[in-house]
Amino acid sequence: MTVVTANTGTTRAESFTVRASAETNRAALCLYARRLVSWYEIAMSNNLSRQALDLDAPWISQDTLSVEPHQIVAPDGSYDPDDVPDLTEEAFLDLYRWMLFEKRYAERMVKLQRRGELGTFGSSRGHEASIVGSGYPLQDSDWLLGMGRETMAMLQQGVSLRDMILFWRGVDDAQQFLAQENCMIGISVGGYLPLVTGIGWGMKRMDADAVVTAHFGDGATSTGASHEAINFAGVLDIPAIFYCQNNQWAISTPFEKQTNANSIAQRAIGYGVDGVRVDGNDVLAVHAAMTEARELASQGNPVIVEGLTYRRGGHSTNDDPSRYRDDEERETWIDRDPIERYERFLQSEGLWDRVDRETLLEGIDEEFDAAHEAADAYGPRDVEEIFVHLYDEMPPALEAQMASFGEFLETYPEMDEHVDRRPKG
Amino acid sequence: MEDTIEFELPDVGEGVAEGEIVAWHVESGEHVSENQTVVEVETDKAVVDIPSPVDGAVRSRLAEEGEQVPVGETIITFERDGPETSADAGDSETGTRESADDGTVAPSIDGVATDRTEACSQNGRVFARPSVRRLARKTGVDLAAVSETSGLQVTRRDVLAAASDGVATAEHTSVDAVEETDHGVDVDRSASSGNTAAEESPADRDRTLAMPATRKRARELGVPLDDVSTDETCDGHAFVGPEALESFVAARKHERAERDQHAEPVSDRPERRIPYTGVRRTIGERMEQSMYTAPQVSHHDTVDASELVETRQQLEPEAADQGVDLTYLPFVMKACVAALEAYPVLNAELDEDNGEIIEKRYYNLGVATDTDAGLMVPVVEDVDRKNLLEIASDVQSVVERARDRSISRTEMENGTFTVTNIGAIGGQFGTPILNYPEVGILALGALAERPRVVDGEVVPRPVLPISLTSDHRVVDGSDAARFTNELKRYLENPSLLLLE
Ligand SMILES: Cc1ncc(C[n+]2csc(CCOP(=O)(O)OP(=O)(O)O)c2C)c(N)n1
Numbered sequence: 001m002t003v004v005t006a007n008t009g010t011t012r013a014e015s016f017t018v019r020a021s022a023e024t025n026r027a028a029l030c031l032y033a034r035r036l037v038s039w040y041e042i043a044m045s046n047n048l049s050r051q052a053l054d055l056d057a058p059w060i061s062q063d064t065l066s067v068e069p070h071q072i073v074a075p076d077g078s079y080d081p082d083d084v085p086d087l088t089e090e091a092f093l094d095l096y097r098w099m100l101f102e103k104r105y106a107e108r109m110v111k112l113q114r115r116g117e118l119g120t121f122g123s124s125r126g127h128e129a130s131i132v133g134s135g136y137p138l139q140d141s142d143w144l145l146g147m148g149r150e151t152m153a154m155l156q157q158g159v160s161l162r163d164m165i166l167f168w169r170g171v172d173d174a175q176q177f178l179a180q181e182n183c184m185i186g187i188s189v190g191g192y193l194p195l196v197t198g199i200g201w202g203m204k205r206m207d208a209d210a211v212v213t214a215h216f217g218d219g220a221t222s223t224g225a226s227h228e229a230i231n232f233a234g235v236l237d238i239p240a241i242f243y244c245q246n247n248q249w250a251i252s253t254p255f256e257k258q259t260n261a262n263s264i265a266q267r268a269i270g271y272g273v274d275g276v277r278v279d280g281n282d283v284l285a286v287h288a289a290m291t292e293a294r295e296l297a298s299q300g301n302p303v304i305v306e307g308l309t310y311r312r313g314g315h316s317t318n319d320d321p322s323r324y325r326d327d328e329e330r331e332t333w334i335d336r337d338p339i340e341r342y343e344r345f346l347q348s349e350g351l352w353d354r355v356d357r358e359t360l361l362e363g364i365d366e367e368f369d370a371a372h373e374a375a376d377a378y379g380p381r382d383v384e385e386i387f388v389h390l391y392d393e394m395p396p397a398l399e400a401q402m403a404s405f406g407e408f409l410e411t412y413p414e415m416d417e418h419v420d421r422r423p424k425g
Numbered sequence: 426m427e428d429t430i431e432f433e434l435p436d437v438g439e440g441v442a443e444g445e446i447v448a449w450h451v452e453s454g455e456h457v458s459e460n461q462t463v464v465e466v467e468t469d470k471a472v473v474d475i476p477s478p479v480d481g482a483v484r485s486r487l488a489e490e491g492e493q494v495p496v497g498e499t500i501i502t503f504e505r506d507g508p509e510t511s512a513d514a515g516d517s518e519t520g521t522r523e524s525a526d527d528g529t530v531a532p533s534i535d536g537v538a539t540d541r542t543e544a545c546s547q548n549g550r551v552f553a554r555p556s557v558r559r560l561a562r563k564t565g566v567d568l569a570a571v572s573e574t575s576g577l578q579v580t581r582r583d584v585l586a587a588a589s590d591g592v593a594t595a596e597h598t599s600v601d602a603v604e605e606t607d608h609g610v611d612v613d614r615s616a617s618s619g620n621t622a623a624e625e626s627p628a629d630r631d632r633t634l635a636m637p638a639t640r641k642r643a644r645e646l647g648v649p650l651d652d653v654s655t656d657e658t659c660d661g662h663a664f665v666g667p668e669a670l671e672s673f674v675a676a677r678k679h680e681r682a683e684r685d686q687h688a689e690p691v692s693d694r695p696e697r698r699i700p701y702t703g704v705r706r707t708i709g710e711r712m713e714q715s716m717y718t719a720p721q722v723s724h725h726d727t728v729d730a731s732e733l734v735e736t737r738q739q740l741e742p743e744a745a746d747q748g749v750d751l752t753y754l755p756f757v758m759k760a761c762v763a764a765l766e767a768y769p770v771l772n773a774e775l776d777e778d779n780g781e782i783i784e785k786r787y788y789n790l791g792v793a794t795d796t797d798a799g800l801m802v803p804v805v806e807d808v809d810r811k812n813l814l815e816i817a818s819d820v821q822s823v824v825e826r827a828r829d830r831s832i833s834r835t836e837m838e839n840g841t842f843t844v845t846n847i848g849a850i851g852g853q854f855g856t857p858i859l860n861y862p863e864v865g866i867l868a869l870g871a872l873a874e875r876p877r878v879v880d881g882e883v884v885p886r887p888v889l890p891i892s893l894t895s896d897h898r899v900v901d902g903s904d905a906a907r908f909t910n911e912l913k914r915y916l917e918n919p920s921l922l923l924l925e
């Protein structure tokens with residue numbers, strides 16, 4: 001719940017570095033930084049030095065297992081009709097609407113940030129199929145703990161768009177509203193994954209008809225917490241789905257430097273759970289895999305689902321990816337746009353005539369406008385919240401404190417200026 | 426009160442302190458729609474497009490391209506379209522435009538309607554925002570009483586309504602509160618709105634008629650028409666003509682000037698605070714970058730300029746015939762090129778990213794120029810391919826244009842070496858700072874007769890002191906000394922330049 005705190009932490013560290021470098025002899029720092037980088041590059045490069053050895057023991061290695069991504073609709077829009085999941089027409093169209101919503105939402109949130117109305121925001125451009133396909137099969141009773149780049153999946157669980165705006169304004173009440181829908185966002189990368197296992201354990205103990213889903217990035221898979229969480233989920237037969245949106249970058253760290261393993265999905269074997277890699281830009285494939293994942297999980301088989309996708313924009317509104325990655329790489333992924341691919345599918349299915357894209361977008365914009373207005377109307381903190389926050393029923397001592405503080409402010413109204421209420425954005 | 430939006434430069438990069446205005450995409454008066462890009466801003470993290478927060482008209486742009494603006498400073502103001510104004514009707518300013526919402530302060534840029542919850546009452550106790558509390562005190566409104574009728578949510582508007590209804594007015598209207606500064610809400614509007622006499626205090630009406638041209642002019646000047654005093658009326662409403670507007674502006678200017686004079690701080694340590702912005706700041710930042718990036722070392726020498734003085738005297742009338750004022754600078758520049766050709770390491774740049782030293786085979790010489798705005802370094806290109814007169818006339822032209830600021834940014838880029846003639850003002854030696862990323866800069870002292878030992882005797886000679894600073898990462902002290910010797914050889918024997 002320390003949403004903004006984690007972020008400000010990073011920022012403070014950054015600004016410290018900047019200040020330090022201005023004050024210190026820059027040349028020395030450059031040299032130091034360069035050494036650091038070259039050390040890092042050597043340390044992180046793939047192990048190319050392996051020579052042909054005559055080995056007798058039954059070694060397993062990266063090539064022992066081939067992990068093929070599950071795909072239903074190819075990037076060019078072609079597909080085998082037998083593979084198409086058995087969904088209603090409404091569901092097919094709904095998937096499209098949600099993807100369009102995610103895209104428009106991300107665009108408008110970036111603009112809001114540039115207008116100074118959000119603290120920061122991480123665009124999901126490119127992830128639409130991965131987000132919508134992974135959220136759609138979840139049931140009302142399910143829980144969803146994410147990292148901030150899975151908004152529509154949360155909206156499908158009942159979270160309001162207003163609260164997403166509030167969240168990115170740094171209004172931590174938003175987390176409470178999210179929690180009312182059994183959703184939460186963890187800013188600490190990977191840090192919340194053990195809690196996911198814990199929630200699943202609770203579900204199991206209460207014999208709940210529900211599963212818990214964790215959304216996280218490729219970067220999170222390198223945290224100790226993620227290993228503990230998934231391994232322990234396997235031990236305890238927990239109804240959990242670990243959905244990794246592998247967008248191939250963790251800020252400026254590319255996937256090759258994240259792990260020497262070929263995939264995230266293959267780790268399932270090591271944790272003793274089931275895993276699958278899926279084409280994260282194919283909404284039907286993600287949907288199909290998540291549907292099965294939910295079936296497995298609800299029987300007490302935790303699973304890893306790796307959605308292979310690509311983060312098209314910067315990590316967040318304070319990031320300039322052109323400083324660390326090629327345009328070329330990005331271009332190839334723009335050709336694999338998840339929404340366009342699905343449009344081709346809808347055309348082939350004869351469903352495209354039922355889509356009025358302009359009207360859909362207008363509706364989405366209206367929803368966004370209303371959420372924006374509602375977020376603006378969300379007032380500042382009241383002083384009594386300090387007192388009422390903690391207990392369901394306020395103890396008399398606290399009540400007395402609240403009364404005397406109120407009197408104090410009545411007597412010395414100018415002190416009110418010193419009460420720091422939540423800032424906006 | 427017009428619905429004006431003051432847009433402050435936001436923190437677009439999670440903790441950045443300032444941004445440079447790269448390019449404006451809109452003009453004053455132009456109509457913009459919400460989320461249309463109005464300006465490109467570069468922070469130390471990235472270049473970003475800043476969108477308009479509203480549908481409306483650009484009232485004024487408050488920062489120049491190239492300017493560094495701190496986060497939180499207003500960079501542009503908009504006039505929001507009224508509910509009756511359709512999105513594409515930016516120019517339909519008629520004289521009947523009414524302020525949208527009297528009694529509320531203009532919404533801040535995040536579009537927060539100011540009549541949102543400002544106070545909340547629970548258990549009979551009211552916790553109010555300072556501004557609402559102040560307003561309530563000033564108007565003698567009892568906040569708790571208001572909250573009883575308006576429910577838990579007490580707004581600024583509720584307070585104003587209560588004040589005008591006389592409902593919930595506490596008996597103790599405090600007198601001293603009237604003197605308090607008011608934060609945006611003028612509760613005494615009714616008293617002042619009849620005031621149309623030509624006074625310095627703003628007329629402060631709710632409604633003002635004017636011709637579109639006057640309205641536009643007022644926008645450019647950043648003057649709310651409702652503040653402009655006038656005697657004229659039209660259909661029973663105040664009417665502001667162009668003369669009234671101009672005389673109001675002149676009066677206000679005068680008043681400000683007076684105030685500024687009187688505002689001179691009385692202190693035994695008088696000081697003046699000058700904004701560190703614009704060209705001054707750019708110079709400062711360049712110097713800082715140069716100084717803290719390149720380790721710099723300076724080397725000094727003197728040149729016996731007897732022959733140089735003679736040569737220039739001979740050539741001067743010839744040059745004058747061709748309309749060129751021949752100074753020593755073109756000789757020095759030519760000599761520099763000859764010496765740079767011999768020691769190319771001084772005509773170089775360190776490409777840190779690629780770990781390479783770039784020796785440049787072209788010779789673009791910067792000429793440090795003292796202008797009203799501060800130091801500028803216009804560049805004369807391809808000095809090696811020009812003769813003395815061409816160099817002289819090029820120098821003259823760029824220096825003039827730097828001084829009247831008609832020079833373009835590109836004419837101050839791509840230098841490979843710089844000459845600074847500080848001696849024109851005075852002094853002998855210096856430690857000039859490199860025009861980074863160049864690796865060499867030559868400062869000329871004042872050319873004057875000085876005692877010099879020639880053939881064992883002290884004689885007066887015209888002497889030119891020179892100081893060379895170089896980037897010690899690239900240039901060793903021995904290179905700098907050899908380069909200087911070579912330069913000296915040419916300057917002491919200017920006829921050698923004929924061979925160049
Ligand atoms: C424990 C922790 N360390 C560092 C950060 C700063 N940080 C925020 S997001 C991020 C990278 C996350 O990458 P990934 O898990 O791949 O998710 P993506 O952003 O690509 O969706 C980092 C390092 C953080 N929030 N928490």
Ligand SMILES: [Mg+2]
Pocket residue numbers: 217218219245246247248249250251
């Ligand atoms: Mg990632």
